[in-house]
Amino acid sequence: MATTTLKYDETKNYIAGKPDANGQQRMDVHSPLDGSLISTVPLSTASDLDRAVKAAEAAFPAWSGMPIKERSQIFFRYRELLLKNREELAVLVHTENGKTMDESYAEVDKSVELTEFACSLPQLVQGELLEVSKGVECRIERKPLGVVASIAPFNFPNMVPHWTIPNALMLGNTMILKPSEIVPISAIRIAELLKEAALPDGVFNVVNGDRAIVEAICDHPGIKAVSFVGSTKVAKIVYVRATSTLKRAVCLGGAKNHLIVLPDAHVEMTASNVVASMSGCAGQRCMAAAQMVGVAGIDHIIQQMIIEAKKLIPGKNLGPVISKAAFERITGYIAEAEKAGAKILLDGRNPQVEGGAKDGYYLGPTIIDHVTTDMRIAQEEVFGPVISIVRAKDLDAAIAIENANPYGNAAAVFTQSGGQARQVMERASAGMIGVNIGVPVPREPFSFGGWNDSKFGTCDITGKSSIEFWTQMKKTTTKWNPEGKTNWMS
Ligand code: NAD
Numbered sequence: 487m488a489t490t491t492l493k494y495d496e497t498k499n500y501i502a503g504k505p506d507a508n509g510q511q512r513m514d515v516h517s518p519l520d521g522s523l524i525s526t527v528p529l530s531t532a533s534d535l536d537r538a539v540k541a542a543e544a545a546f547p548a549w550s551g552m553p554i555k556e557r558s559q560i561f562f563r564y565r566e567l568l569l570k571n572r573e574e575l576a577v578l579v580h581t582e583n584g585k586t587m588d589e590s591y592a593e594v595d596k597s598v599e600l601t602e603f604a605c606s607l608p609q610l611v612q613g614e615l616l617e618v619s620k621g622v623e624c625r626i627e628r629k630p631l632g633v634v635a636s637i638a639p640f641n642f643p644n645m646v647p648h649w650t651i652p653n654a655l656m657l658g659n660t661m662i663l664k665p666s667e668i669v670p671i672s673a674i675r676i677a678e679l680l681k682e683a684a685l686p687d688g689v690f691n692v693v694n695g696d697r698a699i700v701e702a703i704c705d706h707p708g709i710k711a712v713s714f715v716g717s718t719k720v721a722k723i724v725y726v727r728a729t730s731t732l733k734r735a736v737c738l739g740g741a742k743n744h745l746i747v748l749p750d751a752h753v754e755m756t757a758s759n760v761v762a763s764m765s766g767c768a769g770q771r772c773m774a775a776a777q778m779v780g781v782a783g784i785d786h787i788i789q790q791m792i793i794e795a796k797k798l799i800p801g802k803n804l805g806p807v808i809s810k811a812a813f814e815r816i817t818g819y820i821a822e823a824e825k826a827g828a829k830i831l832l833d834g835r836n837p838q839v840e841g842g843a844k845d846g847y848y849l850g851p852t853i854i855d856h857v858t859t860d861m862r863i864a865q866e867e868v869f870g871p872v873i874s875i876v877r878a879k880d881l882d883a884a885i886a887i888e889n890a891n892p893y894g895n896a897a898a899v900f901t902q903s904g905g906q907a908r909q910v911m912e913r914a915s916a917g918m919i920g921v922n923i924g925v926p927v928p929r930e931p932f933s934f935g936g937w938n939d940s941k942f943g944t945c946d947i948t949g950k951s952s953i954e955f956w957t958q959m960k961k962t963t964t965k966w967n968p969e970g971k972t973n974w975m976s
Contacts, residue, residue: 493517493524493581497670499534499694500677502541503687508534513667513696518584518806521845525582527670530695532702535662538691539708542633542660545688550630550658554608557656564652564683565601568594575675579644582669584846585767585805590644597648600948603930604652610931611657611953621967628957630658631710631734635703637664637724639716640808641770643672649934649948650713651676651690657956659711660689664703666716667696668808704728711955713947714738715772717867718893718939725942736943736955738935740867741772741895744888745924746910748881749783751900755922757790759900760873763924765798765851768805769871770812772940773896773918773925776868777857778875779884788831788875791853795832798871800848801840807870813847816870820852823863823874829855834871859887867893881906889915894938896926917941 497515498505510528517524528534549557568575575597576590585593615625636650647663654661665673673692680690693699700720703709704727711734714724718739728735745760763775780788798804807813817835824830834850849871857864857874864874878884888897888910898920899910907921917936920926928934933949935941945955 491523492526493522494671495525497525497527497674497694499528499530499538500674500692501538502691503681505674506534506537510534515582515668515670516809517581518808519581519846520843521847525671527667527694529667530693530699532698534695535693535699535702535706538662538693539633539706541688542662542691543708545686546632546660549660549686549689554611554656554658557658558605558608560683560685561601561605561652561656564680564685565598565605567679567683568598568601571675571679575644575672578672578675582671583640583643584808586803588803589767589805593642593645596645599930600645600648601652603949604656606931607653607656607953610950611957618963622963622965625962625964627960627962628657628953629960631956631958632659633662633709634659634711634956635662635664635709635713637700637703637712637714637716638666638673640666640668641767641772643669644676646715647673647676649715650952651680653948653952654956655685655689657953659956661691662703662709663690663692664699665692665694667694670694700724701727704733705731707731709733711735712737713955715947721942734955736935736941736945736947738772738941738947739939740869740893741774741936741940742776742865742867742891742893743774743896743898743916744777744779744891744914745775746779746781746881746884746888746897746899747784747787748781748899748901748903748906750902751784751787752902752922753787753790756787756900757794759922759924761791761794761798761851764873765795765804765871766925768807768849770807770869771925772936773927775873775898775924777864777891778873779878779887780875781878781881781884788853788855792832795851795853798851799840800834800837800850801843801846804848804851804871806846806848808847810847812870813849816849816868816872819863819866819868820854820872823854823857823861826861828857828861828863828874831855859890865891881909885910885913889913892939893936895936895940896920898924898926917946
């Protein structure tokens, strides 16, 4: 195909500090804003990955041997570059993912916060030392693992890579990033900015591709740890495959976040929070409100939600979903729920799009009431600007509905009663809980990660918990007084 029609250059891999393309098979990259072709992406092979692993292995001794305070100087510079290039990075996210410019700026801002946390790591990883018997000292130091890999989804092309890059690298690892093949453009710009910040060549590499390259990452003997963010189906596959070759793995999956709304909840705040949670990033967030569990007596709040949702205008303050296939999947769920007897209070299936874009994959906000837990829409991840409302007779019944869903990323409660909120905090089966907050993403230094089918592996992916994931502990015992008495352990 003629590359002259592309908005961006052909996307390349990035290996050993420079763009790298070996004439692989390529895939088209379209913008969900209008369906236009904006780039192409290589579907790399195991041999491309192998070259990247070799580059990362070659960079590892010098990088891991550099004092962490020196490594942090690179990330202080990198943070400044993120800020300097904030608008360009946000435009890339907007163009390849479709989210609004405000949402794209917020994504880049979160990447800045993640980088700031990484810059603070020298303050958090100083190790331990104790004289355990006369003249004998035990010390513990955190050491990097070696070459690690990070596999990303389509919905946060800039932020999700920053969940792993700054922490893993600051802790002395070298990395291969495998971006989503649907949104590969931001990752290359990240690689360029890291180089501009003076990151040594080979410390960070990007290998593009689809399933085949993910499988090659799981199998490659040179890779010591794999982090994955994506759907539950693939998270399970990657967790099993990566750990079967004895790698460390943390795999974050999909979600079905339940928001429990009690009749005493603050009406305006609850309605605007729930609607923002279901519709932000067109509902394509693993922290999005998917299901509202309304405890008897909340009709006035639902009415206010409809008023709030009508303020969302596709093409203005609501972006498109990622693809035609996603549009069809989401509208399929809505049609099936309607047929099964649910009541559609607000239908986004034929939206008026501001600016008149005809080929983008736009859906308006959709609110569906009287969904029952046996419906497919109540059980599966829809991943669009859609919320189902399930009715519950009391708080116990509402918590039982939340507990019965197999996911466990986030759950929230809206109420003015501390006692009822406390019940949900204690009993919801999810890793991240919100009280009067629809998107309870922990800010740094608190870590991000769900429970149940929303995460496989022991550590969280960000914050202090990620230190455990990206390092191993070296325990050293020393004795410098040969004249000292020998006891049972020395
Ligand atoms: P996805 O699972 O389709 O893809 C994720 C990555 O896996 C991509 O890089 C893709 O190339 C690769 N992949 C796809 N199919 C594969 C296969 N069969 N074998 C091996 N690799 C494969 O996910 P997506 O559609 O890009 O992203 C949306 C999903 O990600 C949603 O389910 C969302 O909830 C989830 N997500 C979760 C979190 C979280 O923190 N839990 C955060 C963001 C997104």
